[in-house]
Amino acid sequence: MTEQTYTVVGMTCDHCVMSVREEVSEVAGVTAVDVDLPTGRLVVTGEDVSESAVHAAVAEAGYEVRA
Numbered sequence: 488m489t490e491q492t493y494t495v496v497g498m499t500c501d502h503c504v505m506s507v508r509e510e511v512s513e514v515a516g517v518t519a520v521d522v523d524l525p526t527g528r529l530v531v532t533g534e535d536v537s538e539s540a541v542h543a544a545v546a547e548a549g550y551e552v553r554a
């Protein structure tokens with residue numbers, strides 16, 4: 488089990504957080520998703536989670552991962 492940390496840009500409310508949480512939860516191997524709204528911090532826990540899949544999931548939710 489590993490933990491990856493990302494910074495998501497553009498989230499403004501709890502609905503944004505929920506969208507990101509939902510999309511990222513669907514990425515293969517993900518077991519837990521934690522999103523902190525004020526800082527945009529996204530912590531993804533799981534097994535062999537693809538970073539590019541997480542980026543794509545965040546984009547699917549309508550936001551962007553800061554490179």
Ligand SMILES: [Cu+2]
Pocket residue numbers: 498499500501502503504
């Ligand atoms: Cu929002």
